[in-house]
């Protein structure tokens with residue numbers, strides 16, 4: 249039996265495209281299904297100034313497949329030396345849609361991030377005044393805090409005090425992985441939303457660790473126990489406007505993942521819409537998929553909804569997609585949900 253669903257073309261509110269050969273390899277995977285994406289600035293060196301963002305946007309546009317109308321939404325990487333005037337000018341010019349806060353040392357290429365939030369308050373105050381969104385990787389880095397508790401501790405010790413100090417600041421709590429994150433976002437009546445990844449709707453920590461270590465399921469924030477995954481699915485499929493898709497598709501080459509000190513990141517760009525249709529159908533919530541992938545994000549970012557549509561078709565035979573994509577020097581493994589996928593973008 250064939251089933252289909254037509255929805256507004258989706259956007260990805262958290263995406264890593266990298267640069268150079270990797271950019272050229274992964275960009276078509278997102279541009280195929282998505283109209284826009286918020287582009288993460290954690291390159292080496294990071295995208296810190298308006299000038300950096302403008303040059304990076306040009307490189308992305310140069311790597312787009314012919315005829316693609318995909319639009320990258322640029323961000324700046326917040327450092328303790330970020331100039332509020334540079335951020336304000338970039339936002340007013342429409343060059344950037346958000347600024348990204350990485351706690352120093354929390355994740356891939358975050359060393360230039362924030363060590364003490366006090367040192368970035370002038371930038372955050374300016375962003376609150378002009379309506380520029382702050383995207384946050386919400387994990388503390390204190391070595392004493394257990395890695396599975398780092399998100400919950402961040403909410404209590406950094407995010408909540410920040411929101412009390414600057415209630416006008418618009419914030420995206422990115423890639424939330426816990427029921428604590430869901431509940432915290434639900435408790436906010438304005439200026440706070442959360443992105444949820446594709447893989448955190450599918451895997452829990454057992455998938456990473458049971459029966460041998462699975463490097464391609466290792467990402468940050470690390471997947472938590474099943475009760476948290478269920479809370480994320482409930483939030484994503486609820487239709488609540490405060491939750492939307494940010495895939496956090498984060499390509500690393502196979503040798504850097506399958507390594508004694510493997511990199512964090514799951515590459516989901518290739519099969520994200522197939523995975524999401526599966527998850528939403530299993531939750532009896534296919535009618536909420538469009539809100540999660542296409543409507544709630546633009547509302548939070550004060551952007552128009554896309555006018556084009558996509559159709560997802562369900563077939564009896566499993567969808568065939570590559571298990572790896574090629575880059576100039578290596579391969580990148582595509583996220584394996586662990587079950588057959590039957591939905592596909594037509």
Ligand SMILES: NC(=O)N[C@@H](CC(=O)O)C(=O)O
Nearest residue numbers: 264355356467468498512513
């Ligand atoms: N999510 C990840 O595990 N990795 C991301 C960084 C990030 O989003 O934290 C990356 O850049 O590889």
Ligand SMILES: [Zn+2]
Nearest residue numbers: 355385468469
């Ligand atoms: Zn992150």
Ligand SMILES: [Zn+2]
Nearest residue numbers: 264288496498
């Ligand atoms: Zn990310």
